[in-house]
Amino acid sequence: MNLSALRRRQGRVPPELAWPPFTWLSSGRAPRCLVVLAHPDDETIGLGARIGRLAPIEVIHMTDGAPRDSRFMPAELADVGRERYTAIRREEVTRALAVGNVPASKLRCLGAVDQEAIEEAPSLARKLLDLFARTRPEVVITHPYEGGHPDHDAAALAVHSAAVLAHWNGVTSPLIFEAASYHAARGHLVTGEFIPYPGIPEIALRLSDEEAARKRAMLDCFSSQKETLAPFGAEVERFRPAPTYDFRRPPHEGTLHYERLGFPIDGARWRKLAIMTLTLLGLGRERCL
Template identity: 40%
Template sequence: MQHAPDRSGTLAEFAALLTGAAPHGSDGAEIMIVVAHPDDETIGIGGHLAGLRGSRIVHVTDGAPRDLDDARAYGFETWQDYAEARHRELETALAAAELPSTTMISLGYPDKQAAGNLGALARELTGLLADRDVSFVCTHPYEGGHPDHDATAFAVHAACHLLRRDGRPAPAIVEMAFYCAGPEGAVLQDFNSVPGGECIELHLTEAAFERKQCMLACHRTQQRTLAPFTARVERFRVAPTYDFLALPNNGKLYYEALPLGLEPAVWLHAAAAAHEELGLGRP
């Protein structure tokens, strides 16, 4: 799944769309945002969403693990009730950015289980990207922050590979900064270093920062998780070429310290099976 984008030109064009500096103006219709969970869109690009009313935001999971631990911790008896609550929180957050509910596309996979559905997820994203005139797809880096993040990254890269293999145009993949394990602890709202991974920092205006904080507050069930995300910048980079058949971040996985139920060997098996299922070449 290789690509060799003009990184500086791609980032400059993308930044112009986000900041309103594009030559002919834009409402963000050229951008599709593909994230793992309700609230990831706010962490990654929430400060700029108000200017992207024409964009589409795809959520891979419904935010509700089926083991019920999270649901019961927040006072819900069923995962369905918890998923519905998270959906309402998402609608409220996007309304704070003046985005209509039609912006959202939910694929509905169970939270914590995206890695078990890599092939199906990649094919769904291929169809969504083929049906829309999208120049940029914004998504997670492959950094071992959360297994659903890594699965989403895999599926986006695979979808773009499948489009190119069929002779169809594929968007540039732009990554948003989330979290991962660093040399001295967690890295929040920044990327762990990748050779050649040029990054841009877009500083939020005071109004944009306050709006983003309001959006984060709308995800009421997630306040403990979201509390550390207070950066006044949002960082983006053109996705590097990943080997999804190897563990990310040199095997240093943030999610190993979390009760997410995915062992590294399970990821490697799932990625290898999806590679074979989709007929992907190794980088």
Template identity: 40%
Template sequence: MAGRADAPSGDGARAFLEALAASPDAIVETSVMLVVAHPDDETIMLGAQMPRLARLEIVTVTDGAPEDMTDARAHGFPTREAYAEARRREQAAAVALAGVGEDRIGHLGFADQSAAHRVGDLCPVLAALFAARAPEIVVTHALEGGHPDHDAVAFAVRAARLLAMRGGAQAPEIVEAPLYRMREKMRVLQHFGDEEASEAATLALDETQLALKRRMIAAHGTQAAVLAPFAPEVERLRPAAPVDTDVLPNEGALHYEVHPWGLDGETWLARVAAARVEFDLPRKL
């Protein structure tokens, strides 16, 4: 199920989504790498499906703890490192409920809110993982202007796919999931911006899956307020289509511009442009 050089996804991604949608009990043997920005993104994106993914690995790019200590102090932690460790334990406990052991979770250790500024560092790290682990499918964030780390991971996964191919590795196909974006100055959760025209698949959860998903969400205790608005019954995915990385995500309506997360549209485009030059990447990924 090799991916094509000219597109991030193809028949393999569609077959994977069809297999997930076919039956809530069926085991999917496809090798899947779930690449997420934060500890908890994996639960919202794909938590209910994890028991069915026999060959799942999770890669967590950031440790969930921003450098500025605001979040750490708000949750009663004396250091950033203590907060990061708490989030690591919560993630491990959540996915363990779905039968995923800690040996199947990788941690890249970037600080929360730093990934967009270090996207040039992230691309080759992910490329090396793709080459070494040879996943058939990579599930990751949609490029949607929601959180700077989400967009950084979405871009870096696409770039890493090409870098891995250049080194002779099999190209994974990319499947993307939405978390949040802006629409008419309001935050919209778990929807693609052009959903009606997309190949989006909304997976139906049975009672057992929904109960599992709720327990997984509850395991992320420090993130209870953050995760409360997300609908546990929604797991929405689609094959990733090429995007123009010289254009702002979500038509320029950027959720992170209304938060003190250290990124605006101009800086985002500059970081992406620098990475494209460094790695000789095409404008469309």
């Protein structure tokens, strides 16, 4: 069963959560919400201005943010070792979320290695299934499948897979929403915008002066990521209900952003592992999630 069919059968979903204008993102009752993203700082990039208002049950990072290859660490930290770099990233996100009014007690890391989340996607999806059963979220906010980073795409795959598995196991599946991140569908880096998806509405929330100042202060907490975060602004945050994806196919034509960066994994390898994940989870016959 794909997620579109699943949603049609979920008569218990409050209409104010499921349909535009998605006012819960900016006012009114905040739903029971999980934030499930790939790395420490992705929550600030995607929804730093409103994460405190949403009061998430937990903020979950799929990875510890520390790659094995020191070439992908900031030059000034390349010699500190992966363990110390992991701790630095944890310290930074804890400070940032404190600025955003989210306590450290709500932070949770599922333990995958940066750039390698797709290798652990079956296990990550099962952990999310257990989390859905325990916390009963109404909404999960995660990444779009856009080829910006292999871990972003793995997070999307794991969340979508867990939602279907939840339905099969008699657990109410949360609505999946996406926060805009980055991609290279136009042949160059694009930040803060989605790859358009037919029939899927978007909401662009312009930040007030107070919200923008808070988000900039959160971004400033990530000293180790200063160069990486330089292209990201603090003017607008964009969200949309998750489309139904076919993770067996590339997210867009041409070279993916992480292929441009020379990551150890390319799109072809990622999709091979995605197919293996779906098969291991019993979703091999699901063409779309």
